[in-house]
Amino acid sequence: MKAAAMSELDITTLTGVQKAAILMMLFGEKAAANVLKSMSPHEVQELGAAMYTVRGVSHETVNAVLDEFFDGLRRQTDVGIGANAYVRNVLTGALGADKAQSVLSRITPASSERPIEILDWMDPSAISELIIDEHPQIMALVIASLDYSQGAEVLKILPEDFQPEIVRRIANLQTVQPDALRELEEVMQRKFKANTTLRASQIGGVKAAARIMNFTRQDMEQRILKDIKKDDKELMESLQDNMFVFDNLIKSEDRSLQTLLREIDQDVLILALKGADDALRDKLLGCVSSRAAQTILEEMENMGPVRLTAVQEAQKQVISVARQMADAGTITLAGRGGEQMV
Template sequence: MSSDSTTRVDSSKLTRIQKLAILLIMLGQESAAQVLRNLEEAEIEAVTAEMAKQTLIPMGLQQEILEEFTEVAIMASTSLRGGVEFAQTALEKAVGMFKANTVISRVAPSRAPVPAMRGLLDLEPRQLLNIVKSEQPQTIALLVSYLPPEKGSGLLTLLREGLREEVVERLATLGATPIEVVERVVAGLCERVSVKPTRAVNQTGGVKSAADLLNAVNKDLTKSILKNLDESNPDLSAAIRQKMFTFEDLAQLDVTSLQKVMREVDMRDLALSLKTASERLKEALLSAVSKRAAETVHEEMSFLTSVKLKDIEGAQMRILEGVRKLEAEGELDLSSLHETADAIAA
C-alpha cells in the first residue's frame, strides 16, 4: 500500500501489518529495529515489505495511526504497568512533545469509572470562555490542564490581562487533584451548557503544562505573561522558561545541530516559517542547508506574498516538533537553549 500527500486514506481499510509498517516508519529506525526484533521471521518479512512500499504518508493518516496505537498501548496498562507513560514516550520520539501531549490528551483513559470531561473537551475556546469567565483562576487552570495545548492556548488568549497570568501560575503549581474534586467541578461547568460529562482523563498540570501552553500562544502574549509572572512569582517564571523554547531560539544552535534539524524539515515549511523570522535566524537556518536548497527557499519565499500568520506559526511549530523529536532521541542537546530562555521576556 502506498500513498501520496494528497490522497485520503481510511485507516480502517488497512491491515494490521500495514498500520504497523506506517507506525514504525514514524517512530524511526532505532525504535523500529527494537520492535522488529520481537517479531517472528515471517512477520518481519511482511512488515518490512509494507514499509518498503510506503512513499509519502498523509498527515491525517499519521494522526489516525498514532491515536489507534496510543489507545492500544494505554489499554495495555490494565495488565502491564506504564501503559500511558510508554505511549507518551514513544509518541514524543515519533512526533515531538507538543503533538504527543495533544494525542495523549484525546485518548487517555479514565482514572475512575465515573465519567467527567469529554463534553467540555469538544467545545471551542470561545464557548469555554463563556463557561469559565466568572470562575476562579484555580478552576480555570484545572480545566486548562485537561485541554490539548492548542485549545488551551486559544482559551488563554481570550482571557483578560491579569487573569491570564494567574491561570498560568495556578497551572504551573497544580498538583494531583482528587478525581472526585475534578468530577464535581466539571459537572458544575457542564450544567451551564447542558453538556453531559462522559469520561474522566488524566491529570496533566504542572510547570511543563504551563510551558506547553505558552509555546502554543503568540510571542507577544507569551512575553506579557512571563513579564508579569516575573514580578509576582519570579522563581516560577524562571522554571517555566526552562521548560520552553521558541522558534527564534534555534539561532543559538551550532551548525552541526542545525544541519540535523534541517534534514527533517520540509522546504516549504522552512520558507513559510522564515517569513516572520529575524535576519539572524534566517541566516542561521539557511546556512545549515545546501546552496541549492537555500536558493529554493528564497524563491519560495518570494511567492509567499499573502500568508496568514497562523500558517506561518503552524510551520514554525512543525519545525519545533522535529527539534523536540531529535532531542527525545538524544540527537540534540538543548540545554544551552533552556539556560538562555530568559531572552524570551527581554
C-alpha cells in the first residue's frame, strides 16, 4: 500500500519540500551533501524525510518538477551571467548527456533579449549543425555571442577550412547594430522560434577571439594563426598578445604549477619572474622548494636590470611549455578549457 501511494504522487500533490527532495535526489551525493551543509538541522531532517517519500515517483513527475524549477529560475533576474551554462552542466552531471538534452529541449527560454540566447542551452555539435550552411559572418556572430568555452567547442567541430576565417571575422567585430542582429535573427528563425528586443550589442573583438582561441588545442591554434597571418599579420600578432599570457598563471592550481615548474629551466624562470607582479611571483615561488625559491630570489637580485624584451621572451617560453603540457593533459591551466584531470 505504501509503495502504491508513492507511485500516485504527481506534480499536483507534491509539497514544496517533496519537490526540493526530488531535485536533491537528482543532484548526486556530493552536490546534495553540499546543499545540506548550508541548512539548519530542522531543515535537514524535514528534507531528508521527504527524500524517502518521493522514491517511487514517475519519470513524468520528475520532469514536471524540473520544468517548474527551471521556469522559476529563468524568472529570477539576478541569477547572473553564465546561468545557462550552469544549468546545462548541472543537468548533464545529474542526468547524463542524453537525458539532460531531453529536459533542456523543454525548458529552454522561448524568448530572450539576445536574438540567439537560446543557443547557450544547446550542445556545441547541435549548434555547429545549425550554422554549418550559413555565411561565415553569421557563423562568427553566433560563435562570438556564446560563452567562450562553448564557442571554442563549436569552432572545433566546424570544418578546418572555415576556422581561420571565422576567427578573423570575430576579431574584427565591434559594435553590432540592430540591423545586423535582425538579419541574424531572421536566419535563426528558420531554425527555431525566437522573439527578441533588438538593440546594439557589444560582442566579438580581438579579445573575444583570443579567449575563444585559448580553449583550442595548440596545433589548431597555430594553424589558424598561420592562416590569418597570410592576410593580416597585425591581426595575428594582436590575437597572440591577447591570448593566454604569463600573468594568467596566477589563476591555475598549485599542483599544476608545481608540475609545470619542474619542466622549466631555472634561468628561464628567473628571467620570467623579473617582469611578474608580487602576487604572481609569490604564488610561483610557493610552488617550488624553499631552497629553490631562495636561490631564485638571490639570482633575481644579483641580475640587476634586464631588457623588457628578454623578460617577455622568457615568459613566452614558460607559457609555451605550459600550453604543450595542458594539451597533453599533464596539467590544467585556468582559462584554457578547465578540463578535469582523472
